[in-house]
Amino acid sequence: MVQGAVLMTATSTSEALATRSHGPAKQVMARHPAASRFAPLISLILFILVWQLLSLRYPPFILPGPASVAERIVEKLADGSLIVHIATTLSEAIPGLILGALAAFALGVPIAKSPLADRLLSPFIVASQGIPFIAVAPLLFIWFGSGLGAKILVCALIVFFPIVINVIAGLRSTPPVLRDLFRSLGATPAETFFKLELPAALPFIFAGLRVGGTLSMIGAITGEFLSADRGLGFMINLGNGLYDTALVIAGVLTIVLIALGIYSAIRLAERALRVERWAT
Secondary structure, rough: OOHHHHHHHHHHHHHHHHHHHHHHHHHHHOOOHHHHHHHHHHHHHHHHHHHHHHOOOOOOOOOOOOOHHHHHHHHHHOOOOOOHHHHHHHHHHHHHHHHHHHHHHHHHHHHHHHHHHHHHHHHHHHHOOOOOOOHHHHHHHHOOOOOOHHHHHHHHHHHHHHHHHHHHHHHHHOOOOHHHHHOOOOOOOOHHHHHHHHHHHHHHHHHHHHHHHHHHHHHHHHHHHHHHOOOOHHHHHHHHOOOHHHHHHHHHHHHHHHHHHHHHHHHHHHHHHHHHHHHH
């Protein structure tokens, strides 16, 4: 009874709002379907052309051309070292993202629902963002060693803040009229949370996960810069030490592609769950 009445009300309201908010964008895409479809490809081609033109003005050890970087990528793929570096970085970034997201959810829920928890925990969470992380990371390696666990912890700490902020904002975004409706229908606090507050917070949570997914790569590379014998951060450091600029750029481009892949995977999961229907 509670689920049927409220879900019908919430879904119809959010879908109507979403239709109104996305109407102009859909009209523009309908008018120029080819331009919208090929816009990313056009941007990529323009970027490569500008890069190639700039590389002609500088020696290769300062700015190598796209062909030189592609050659280094193919070379590293052929000898298998790039796959090893990618696997190492992902083994740090993905667990770090999961750990950071779980910690963010575990703290975000009580902060959003309890004024006391908000007053106790929020100042520490916000203050932690004022500390340069590069200054704290060496302490983590001193306390937890230089192994995989320390690098996962670095990733988790970096992704934690944007996710927890979105969890709090999402849980607090539930329309009061729907809370009152649940209360009038005799819903328990657990029913209100799982059938109303959590679904309403999903757009915010996934937004935080998308940001955290890209930041997890920064955390992994930061840890590898400090202490590693493999990984994309190690590969970039190696190229820097050898003045192999093409190798450095190859590592950076690989990081960008992986970050885009993580972002796209989270976005696909969001669409599969039809999270947009809860956006208001």
